[in-house]
Amino acid sequence: MRSVIDIIDLTPEEIDDMIKTACDIIDNPLKYSEMCKGKKLATLFFEPSTRTRLSFEAAMYELGGNVIGFSEASSSSATKGESVADTAKVISCYADIIAMRHPKEGAPYVASKNATIPVINAGDGGHNHPTQTLADLLTIYREKGRFDNLTIGFCGDLKFGRTVHSLINAMARYTGIKFILISPEELKLPSYVKKNVLMANNIPYVQTTSLEEAMPELDVLYMTRVQGERFFNEEDYLRLRDSYILDLQKLSTAKEDLCIMHPLPRVNEISVAVDNDPRACYFKQVLNGKYMRMALILKLLQEA
Ligand code: NCD
Numbered sequence: 001m002r003s004v005i006d007i008i009d010l011t012p013e014e015i016d017d018m019i020k021t022a023c024d025i026i027d028n029p030l031k032y033s034e035m036c037k038g039k040k041l042a043t044l045f046f047e048p049s050t051r052t053r054l055s056f057e058a059a060m061y062e063l064g065g066n067v068i069g070f071s072e073a074s075s076s077s078a079t080k081g082e083s084v085a086d087t088a089k090v091i092s093c094y095a096d097i098i099a100m101r102h103p104k105e106g107a108p109y110v111a112s113k114n115a116t117i118p119v120i121n122a123g124d125g126g127h128n129h130p131t132q133t134l135a136d137l138l139t140i141y142r143e144k145g146r147f148d149n150l151t152i153g154f155c156g157d158l159k160f161g162r163t164v165h166s167l168i169n170a171m172a173r174y175t176g177i178k179f180i181l182i183s184p185e186e187l188k189l190p191s192y193v194k195k196n197v198l199m200a201n202n203i204p205y206v207q208t209t210s211l212e213e214a215m216p217e218l219d220v221l222y223m224t225r226v227q228g229e230r231f232f233n234e235e236d237y238l239r240l241r242d243s244y245i246l247d248l249q250k251l252s253t254a255k256e257d258l259c260i261m262h263p264l265p266r267v268n269e270i271s272v273a274v275d276n277d278p279r280a281c282y283f284k285q286v287l288n289g290k291y292m293r294m295a296l297i298l299k300l301l302q303e304a
Contacts, residue, residue, distance in 0.1 A: 002303050003112035003119040004296065007130040007170045015137060015170070018299060022138055022291035029062065032294065036065030039301060042095035043069030044087065044111075045122070046078060046102045051264060051286060052122050052131065056099045059293035068095060088115040097300055099131075103229075118300040126160040126230050132263050133166040134296060135289030139281055140220060142288065143259040149176035153214050155244050156182075156224035156269060158189040160231075163263040164224060165193050172197050179205040180214045184243045186236065187226070211244050216253045221246070223262040223269045223282075247271040254279070261285055 004010060010018070025032050041060040045053050049071070057067045070076045077087065084102070088111035091098055098115060100108045101122040108121035123129040140147065152171060154164050158181055168189075171177050179198065181189050188207060198205050208214055215221075223246055228237040245268055246260070262270055262282040274280050 001112070001116060001118055002300055003108075003115075003121075004130055004300070005109045005112055005119070005121045005124075006128050007133045007166045008173075009130070012173050014299070015134070018134065018292060018295040019138055019141055021295040021298065022288070025291050025294055032063055032298075034064040035298060036060060036063035036301060039063075039065040039097070040095040041065060041067050041069075041297065042091045042098045043067060043071070043122075044076070044091065044098060044100045044102075045069065045071045046073040046076070046100075046107070047123065048072070049101055049122070051289065052101060052129075053099075055286070055290045056120075056122065056131075056293055056297075059290050059297055062290070063294055063297060065297075069099075084110045085114040087111070088119065092116040096304070097297060118304055120296065120300070123162055125162070126227065127162050128166045128169075129162040129263075130166050131293055131296065132163045132289065133170050134292035135285050136163070136167050136222075136261060136263070137170060138288040138292050139261060139285045140259065142284070143281055144219065144257075147171065147174040150174075150219045151178045151180065151217050152220040152222065153180040153182055153211075153218040154189075154222045154224070155211055155214075155246075157187045157226045157240075158183045158224070159187045160227035161224040164189070164222065167222065168193060169197055172201050172203050177203060179203065180217065181205055181207045182209070182211050182214050182244070183207075184209060184240055186240060187243075211246070212250060212253070215250065216255070218254065218258055220259045220261060221254070223260065223266075225262075225265060225267050225269060242268050244269060245271060246274055248273050248277065251277065251279070
């Protein structure tokens with residue numbers, strides 16, 4: 001059974017095909033409006049979410065399918081002590097495909113090993129978030145027209161930011177990519193990502209604490225929220241949360257065609273004044289996420 005737990009579970013060719021499907025959905029939504037008729041998506045969200053869950057739900061409805069599920073662990077049998085493995089077996093009796101978010105790294109993988117239907121990782125702890133990456137990739141494709149020869153800056157919480165880990169994994173497969181990793185000392189990219197992805201593939205990267213210094217070089221700037229819920233103490237979170245705030249003044253040295261991204265939710269990382277700048281792409285990312293989730297659901301159900 002085909003599941004998507006990590007973005008590299010999809011080949012670059014498959015991602016290209018999904019981008020084609022997403023673009024076709026954008027142009028011809030009616031063609032797709034009954035493609036999942038009679039199918040059910042189960043959204044199992046053990047951790048808070050607005051975008052990802054509603055995006056999956058909207059995606060399934062726009063394909064003519066139905067949705068069942070829960071939006072918090074407290075309303076599931078996890079509170080009674082049920083294992084993820086058992087939950088996955090049970091939900092396989094009710095639905096055709098699962099989207100699971102969980103605070104524990106690896107939980108969707110465990111679910112995929114026990115389910116008899118495809119499982120999509122909708123975010124596992126500080127680890128991975130492959131469907132956000134699909135949204136990010138469609139955004140980069142539509143804004144820049146290519147995946148090669150890009151300098152991409154990641155700024156903020158690179159330690160716990162699962163969207164960063166997944167997008168680095170995806171972009172490391174293209175040529176001419178350079179990463180600039182901008183974070184406070186305490187929130188640097190985990191060494192396992194540096195070793196297994198960047199060093200293993202000889203990808204050039206620079207680590208810095210200065211957004212201002214990196215700015216002129218960037219084709220894409222990926223801002224992130226400091227992930228307070230994964231910190232061990234409140235004091236560190238309060239000290240680090242406003243480390244980087246992107247405003248119009250900081251953008252004065254940026255390229256004219258910079259693509260500014262953020263997986264959202266935004267707290268303080270981007271001043272609202274930036275929202276009207278034509279380089280701001282973070283709300284486009286939201287819409288792109290729905291189209292890529294439609295393409296992914298279609299693909300996995302067709303292969304099942
Ligand atoms: C991200 C996540 O959940 O990791 N949000 C999202 O899915 N768009 C980013 C975040 O919560 O900061």
